[in-house]
Amino acid sequence: xACLCEQIAGDDIELSPICIGxxxxxxxxxxxxxxxxxxxxLRKKSIKGESLFLxxxxxxxxxxxxxxxxxxxxxxxxxxxxxxxxxxxxxxxxENMFSxxxxxxxxxxCLEDTLTCGFSRxxxxxxxxxxxxxGLQIIKTLSERISSLTDRVGSLAVANIEDRLYRVLxxxxxxxxxxxxxxxxxxxxxxxxxxxxxTGAHRVSITRAMKALxxxxxxxxxxxRLILPTLKIA
Amino acid sequence: xACLCEQIAGDDIELSPICIGxxxxxxxxxxxxxxxxxxxxLRKKSIKGESLFLxxxxxxxxxxxxxxxxxxxxxxxxxxxxxxxxxxxxxxxxENMFSxxxxxxxxxxCLEDTLTCGFSRxxxxxxxxxxxxxGLQIIKTLSERISSLTDRVGSLAVANIEDRLYRVLxxxxxxxxxxxxxxxxxxxxxxxxxxxxxTGAHRVSITRAMKALxxxxxxxxxxxRLILPTLKIA
DNA sequence: TACACATTGTAGCCGCTGCTACAGAGTGTT
DNA sequence: AACACTCTGTAGCAGCGGCTACAATGTGTA
Numbered sequence: 444x445a446c447l448c449e450q451i452a453g454d455d456i457e458l459s460p461i462c463i464g465x466x467x468x469x470x471x472x473x474x475x476x477x478x479x480x481x482x483x484x485l486r487k488k489s490i491k492g493e494s495l496f497l498x499x500x501x502x503x504x505x506x507x508x509x510x511x512x513x514x515x516x517x518x519x520x521x522x523x524x525x526x527x528x529x530x531x532x533x534x535x536x537x538e539n540m541f542s543x544x545x546x547x548x549x550x551x552x553c554l555e556d557t558l559t560c561g562f563s564r565x566x567x568x569x570x571x572x573x574x575x576x577x578g579l580q581i582i583k584t585l586s587e588r589i590s591s592l593t594d595r596v597g598s599l600a601v602a603n604i605e606d607r608l609y610r611v612l613x614x615x616x617x618x619x620x621x622x623x624x625x626x627x628x629x630x631x632x633x634x635x636x637x638x639x640x641x642t643g644a645h646r647v648s649i650t651r652a653m654k655a656l657x658x659x660x661x662x663x664x665x666x667x668r669l670i671l672p673t674l675k676i677a
Numbered sequence: 678x679a680c681l682c683e684q685i686a687g688d689d690i691e692l693s694p695i696c697i698g699x700x701x702x703x704x705x706x707x708x709x710x711x712x713x714x715x716x717x718x719l720r721k722k723s724i725k726g727e728s729l730f731l732x733x734x735x736x737x738x739x740x741x742x743x744x745x746x747x748x749x750x751x752x753x754x755x756x757x758x759x760x761x762x763x764x765x766x767x768x769x770x771x772e773n774m775f776s777x778x779x780x781x782x783x784x785x786x787c788l789e790d791t792l793t794c795g796f797s798r799x800x801x802x803x804x805x806x807x808x809x810x811x812g813l814q815i816i817k818t819l820s821e822r823i824s825s826l827t828d829r830v831g832s833l834a835v836a837n838i839e840d841r842l843y844r845v846l847x848x849x850x851x852x853x854x855x856x857x858x859x860x861x862x863x864x865x866x867x868x869x870x871x872x873x874x875x876t877g878a879h880r881v882s883i884t885r886a887m888k889a890l891x892x893x894x895x896x897x898x899x900x901x902r903l904i905l906p907t908l909k910i911a
Numbered sequence: 912t913a914c915a916c917a918t919t920g921t922a923g924c925c926g927c928t929g930c931t932a933c934a935g936a937g938t939g940t941t
Numbered sequence: 942a943a944c945a946c947t948c949t950g951t952a953g954c955a956g957c958g959g960c961t962a963c964a965a966t967g968t969g970t971a
Contacts, residue, residue, distance in 0.1 A: 912971100913970100913971090914969105914970085914971080915968100915969090915970085915971100916967100916968085916969085916970100917966105917967080917968075917969095918965100918966080918967070918968090919964105919965080919966070919967085920963105920964080920965070920966085921962105921963085921964080921965095922961105922962090922963090922964105923960105923961095923962095924959105924960085924961090925958105925959090925960085926957105926958095926959085926960100927956105927957090927958090927959095928955105928956095928957085928958100929954105929955090929956085929957090930953105930954085930955085930956100931952105931953095931954090932951105932952090932953095933950105933951085933952090934949105934950085934951080934952105935948105935949080935950075935951100936947105936948080936949070936950090937946100937947080937948070937949085938945100938946080938947075938948090939944100939945090939946085939947095940943100940944085940945085940946100941942100941943090941944085941945100
């Protein structure tokens with residue numbers, strides 16, 4: 444029998460092979476719980492450009508991404524947009540729902556057509572109380588997110604745009620890239636404007652920095668594919 | 678009977694009134710567990726300038742700060758130092774121990790004489806498994822840390838140093854400040870160099886920015902005390 | 912194919928900030 | 942009181958990067 448997700452997704456979304464039951468966070472659950480959870484989870488199909496939640500919305504839901512890609516971004520007081528992260532199938536978005544404050548500090552917008560499973564806060568809290576191991580897993584996930592953000596803070600503090608851009612590209616490659624004989628390949632298109640949002644730099648400066656990186660041999664551009672030759676996936 | 682912490686601390690450290698038993702994270706524990714935990718916890722007195730752990734050390738311990746102030750900082754590849762956070766009595770440091778990676782991504786150095794209680798990773802994992810509520814509390818703490826880091830990323834992306842500095846000061850004031858009739862007061866001394874590490878800016882630029890903020894009336898300098906007149910503590 | 916639109920590339924100007932250097936103020940110690 | 946040291950303030954120069962403007966190329970659609 445086909446998974447419920449597959450039925451909803453249709454043909455145009457390439458689904459993550461990770462279904463709720465087999466997701467690492469839920470590994471310690473009983474089959475009965477998985478079934479219940481799987482039933483409760485609110486599946487939702489979203490098209491490119493749609494948002495799961497917006498900065499400032501009341502944060503009471505968390506999403507497991509089944510397929511597609513979602514960007515997390517933040518609009519600063521002065522109106523500039525900053526992209527914080529790109530999440531892919533198998534990742535979560537909306538982990539801020541656990542925080543006391545109760546508002547999403549960022550917006551989650553689909554970069555492609557996506558399928559998500561939503562969970563409410565109370566659902567998750569109950570789950571954690573009944574299955575402490577799930578809690579531990581979440582603690583680890585959050586911990587890793589903290590490390591990555593700490594890294595991010597470090598990146599942004601680096602003055603020079605060329606280095607900053609390269610760090611961002613390395614991170615994206617590690618998260619989303621594929622190993623090839625030439626190096627790590629970033630498969631999906633990132634415009635210079637996107638990279639500007641990711642690095643917090645002007646679009647034109649990105650073009651300049653890209654040129655410099657190309658000339659330094661740190662990146663290779665092959666059509667739409669961006670290759671980092673010196674990088675190895677962990 | 679005096680608390681064990683007080684005996685160790687001696688007179689020169691102003692202790693947090695929060696002892697293990699009454700700390701919010703442990704509220705759901707039985708008295709017996711608290712006693713056991715309190716016994717196991719490794720108390721340590723450190724003097725100003727000493728470090729609890731250094732960036733790159735194997736991360737297997739987490740500390741509850743009983744008294745004093747600890748800075749978290751990170752040295753970037755190019756050698757510049759960046760201060761990420763200042764933690765005070767009642768806060769934790771070393772929450773990265775939960776992450777898979779197993780290395781502290783930052784250093785924790787005492788800004789004053791401090792007293793801490795250390796917990797090992799296995800101790801904590803067991804605690805979470807036996808007391809899921811503790812797990813939930815930790816999840817909330819981590820979540821908040823994520824929000825604050827997200828904010829931090831936003832701050833650093835702001836180009837202009839004056840705004841960046843003001844945001845940093847607001848954050849410090851919210852965390853460590855005291856409400857007074859004139860506004861929120863930051864009690865302990867922060868040199869321009871410290872602020873440079875916090876904002877990721879040059880020392881001289883901080884002096885410039887401070888001058889501008891003073892002239893704009895956004896901050897007031899009264900001897901060593903820094904006052905943010907327009908701010909209210911949440 | 913033709914057209915509209917998004918994306919990338921180039922150039923020039925200007926302001927912010929990093930950097931160095933030095934002077935003055937504040938603090939603590941012998 | 943004298944000294945050493947840290948911290949703050951000021952000045953000037955140079956360079957990076959933000960900004961605008963425009964051209965060139967790529968991409969999708971009627």
